[in-house]
Amino acid sequence: MSGPSNYQPGSAFEKWLDTRLPIxxxxxxxxxxxxxxxxxxxxxxxGGILTFCLAVQIVTGIVLAMHYVASAQPFIEGSNIxxxxxxxxxxxxDVSYGWLIQSLHTVGASMFFIAVYIHMFRGLYYGxxxxxxxxxxxxxxVIFLLMMATAFMGYVLPWGQMSFHGAAVITNxxxxxxxxxxxxxxWIWGDFAVSNATLNRFFSLHYLMPFVIxxxxxxxxxxLHVPGNNNPTxxxxxSKADTVPFHPFYTVKDAFAxxxxxxxxxAFVFFMPxxxxxxxxxxxxxALSTPTHIVPxxxxxxxxxxxxxxxxKLGGVIxxxxxxxxxxxxxxxxxxxxxxxxxxxxxRQFFLLFVVACLTLGYVGxxxxxxxxxxxxxxxxxxxxxxxxxxxxxxxxxxxxGNAPASISEAVLxxxxxxxxxxxxx
Amino acid sequence: MAEANTAPGxxxxxxxxxxxxxxxxxxxxxxxxAAGAAGAIGAAAVVWPLIDQMNPAGxxxxxxxxxxxxxxxxxxxxxxxxxxxxxxxxRRRTPEEITKSEQTALSALKDKLSRNxxxxxxxxxxxxxxxxxxxxxxxxxxxxxxxxxxTHLGCVPVFxxxxxxxxxxxxxxxxxxxxxxxxxxxxxxxxxxxKLAFVTDSVVRIG
Ligand code: HEM
Ligand code: FES
Numbered sequence: 001m002s003g004p005s006n007y008q009p010g011s012a013f014e015k016w017l018d019t020r021l022p023i024x025x026x027x028x029x030x031x032x033x034x035x036x037x038x039x040x041x042x043x044x045x046x047g048g049i050l051t052f053c054l055a056v057q058i059v060t061g062i063v064l065a066m067h068y069v070a071s072a073q074p075f076i077e078g079s080n081i082x083x084x085x086x087x088x089x090x091x092x093x094d095v096s097y098g099w100l101i102q103s104l105h106t107v108g109a110s111m112f113f114i115a116v117y118i119h120m121f122r123g124l125y126y127g128x129x130x131x132x133x134x135x136x137x138x139x140x141x142v143i144f145l146l147m148m149a150t151a152f153m154g155y156v157l158p159w160g161q162m163s164f165h166g167a168a169v170i171t172n173x174x175x176x177x178x179x180x181x182x183x184x185x186x187w188i189w190g191d192f193a194v195s196n197a198t199l200n201r202f203f204s205l206h207y208l209m210p211f212v213i214x215x216x217x218x219x220x221x222x223x224l225h226v227p228g229n230n231n232p233t234x235x236x237x238x239s240k241a242d243t244v245p246f247h248p249f250y251t252v253k254d255a256f257a258x259x260x261x262x263x264x265x266x267a268f269v270f271f272m273p274x275x276x277x278x279x280x281x282x283x284x285x286x287a288l289s290t291p292t293h294i295v296p297x298x299x300x301x302x303x304x305x306x307x308x309x310x311x312x313k314l315g316g317v318i319x320x321x322x323x324x325x326x327x328x329x330x331x332x333x334x335x336x337x338x339x340x341x342x343x344x345x346x347x348r349q350f351f352l353l354f355v356v357a358c359l360t361l362g363y364v365g366x367x368x369x370x371x372x373x374x375x376x377x378x379x380x381x382x383x384x385x386x387x388x389x390x391x392x393x394x395x396x397x398x399x400x401x402g403n404a405p406a407s408i409s410e411a412v413l414x415x416x417x418x419x420x421x422x423x424x425x426x
Numbered sequence: 427m428a429e430a431n432t433a434p435g436x437x438x439x440x441x442x443x444x445x446x447x448x449x450x451x452x453x454x455x456x457x458x459x460a461a462g463a464a465g466a467i468g469a470a471a472v473v474w475p476l477i478d479q480m481n482p483a484g485x486x487x488x489x490x491x492x493x494x495x496x497x498x499x500x501x502x503x504x505x506x507x508x509x510x511x512x513x514x515x516x517r518r519r520t521p522e523e524i525t526k527s528e529q530t531a532l533s534a535l536k537d538k539l540s541r542n543x544x545x546x547x548x549x550x551x552x553x554x555x556x557x558x559x560x561x562x563x564x565x566x567x568x569x570x571x572x573x574x575x576x577t578h579l580g581c582v583p584v585f586x587x588x589x590x591x592x593x594x595x596x597x598x599x600x601x602x603x604x605x606x607x608x609x610x611x612x613x614x615x616x617x618x619x620x621k622l623a624f625v626t627d628s629v630v631r632i633g
Contacts (some may be wrong), residue, residue: 171580172578189482190480192510197512287512288582292596296579313579313611
């Protein structure tokens with residue numbers, strides 16, 4: 001997409017098409033001949049893996065929607081089991097291969113988040129958010145927000161106890177906003193509590209959002225192909241010698257990584273489809289009693305921990321949203337001119353601590369918010385924000401970076417030569 | 427605006443002069459702004475129904491009230507039912523609970539407002555302001571009727587746990603007393619008391 005095109009239409013048909021709709025040229029320039037830094041490692045395969053995950057969710061989701069019934073009404077007169085709950089049970093038991101498709105979709109949501117978190121930490125470590133890739137990064141954060149909204153609404157659909165009360169807790173966050181909070185919450189519910197109306201609109205939006213995500217992924221890749229990939233050295237491509245064509249070098253590398261990822265995916269789907277979920281969601285929703293221990297899906301736990309770490313209701317909500325909004329500002333918060341943390345001895349250590357803080361938040365998010373857990377959550381939350389708002393801005397000024405290689409080729413051909421002396425641990 | 431130029435039937439020759447252009451420009455500006463304004467109003471008129479359709483529909487709003495017979499409650503018993511999709515707790519309190527609740531000083535409360543939809547917003551959270559008022563105009567402290575939605579993030583508290591003999595919200599640990607007032611925990615406000623009206627001596631209409 002960037003630079004001159006090397007596409008040579010072969011057949012007469014390709015020539016004819018190329019002067020009318022150069023779609024083959026677009027594909028050729030984007031995924032065959034695209035010049036790619038020759039030193040991309042396996043952390044760079046997660047973009048392809050994420051595209052695969054989105055495709056899996058869309059295909060399995062469309063199939064599920066053929067059998068799913070979005071209704072909170074009792075499935076038999078007087079029953080406390082809703083049609084929605086019953087239809088998911090029916091998918092798992094009676095629909096041909098329904099167990100497989102349902103399991104692929106549920107496990108797929110978790111796999112999607114595993115991949116996106118790795119993808120994001122990768123970007124953080126190699127400084128991929130820095131100029132000229134700020135927009136690319138911001139689109140990524142938008143995709144992450146859309147994914148969270150999609151997964152949240154999807155989790156409500158089976159209308160189990162966690163679905164229902166999780167939806168209640170999260171929509172009640174909106175009520176924390178002064179003045180408009182109450183009206184906004186009722187507007188989102190479509191009733192005076194989480195209800196049938198809520199379930200129906202969540203289904204409608206859950207169906208829609210993945211296609212919005214797909215469109216954003218298109219923009220993400222467009223914004224990637226203008227400056228081209230960053231790479232583990234953070235040194236921009238200087239000459240053709242620094243690159244290899246995307247195909248076959250990275251198509252094969254991506255495919256290999258994807259195969260490994262699919263093994264993990266399949267292990268969950270076939271041997272422990274419910275391991276990542278919560279057993280309470282197999283209890284039909286009951287508006288009159290909340291599960292004693294209410295927790296979101298694992299991929300929301302760090303944010304849930306931040307929410308609960310702040311003793312004030314509105315403050316907690318602001319901190320939770322702020323923890324994602326700060327990512328938009330990151331390209332301008334990090335003042336260092338060196339991109340990759342490979343050559344930033346101090347930043348690397350603070351980064352490792354940041355990863356630990358995120359994992360810690362995930363852990364305490366699943367624990368009751370009291371006593372020691374609460375204190376740990378507060379410390380980790382403080383570090384999360386300090387990392388972005390204080391450490392990265394200050395480090396860029398005070399840190400003495402190591403010597404980055406002059407070019408990608410130099411880094412590849414003489415590994416170690418350009419490393420800072422104290423980077424032996426990497 | 428030059429009078430002559432607007433005279434009907436008077437065609438200006440092409441490239442006639444600056445006056446004509448100015449005149450056209452101001453006419454175009456007007457048409458442009460008028461068309462833009464009409465478009466914006468039209469768009470707003472279409473967008474509003476698209477937004478408002480998400481508010482509670484007529485049938486949901488019609489379920490505004492429900493009746494409950496307090497005489498059915500045994501001493502110390504709590505009954506739960508839903509009103510507008512929200513859980514409601516109706517409970518008959520024991521004499522000890524009533525005395526204890528009545529003697530609680532306002533200064534000991536985290537939220538000092540009654541949160542009673544039947545009272546002005548500024549009414550204080552004394553026990554008398556939380557219990558139903560009978561047909562004779564006197565408070566009925568043996569009963570308490572509450573919206574069972576934790577004012578923190580909307581979980582449903584359970585009765586009989588917590589440090590104040592009332593409700594406890596397991597989600598993030600809010601303790602309410604036997605009048606449904608928040609005592610400790612992250613919840614900012616007392617459990618809401620719905621608007622209550624007695625239709626007979628014991629049957630109360632909620633909402
Ligand atoms: C970004 C992509 C998506 C994510 C992250 C996602 C996530 C989820 C999650 C977490 C659930 C709850 C699963 C459970 O607890 O059993 C769910 C359910 C569901 N999703 Fe999706 N989904 C995505 C795309 C789609 C698409 C594209 C459709 C339809 C076109 C769809 C249709 C459904 C249906 C019908 C259910 C309810 C049945 C069930 O629970 O298995 N999803 N989704
Ligand atoms: S919802 Fe009750 S304490 Fe949080």
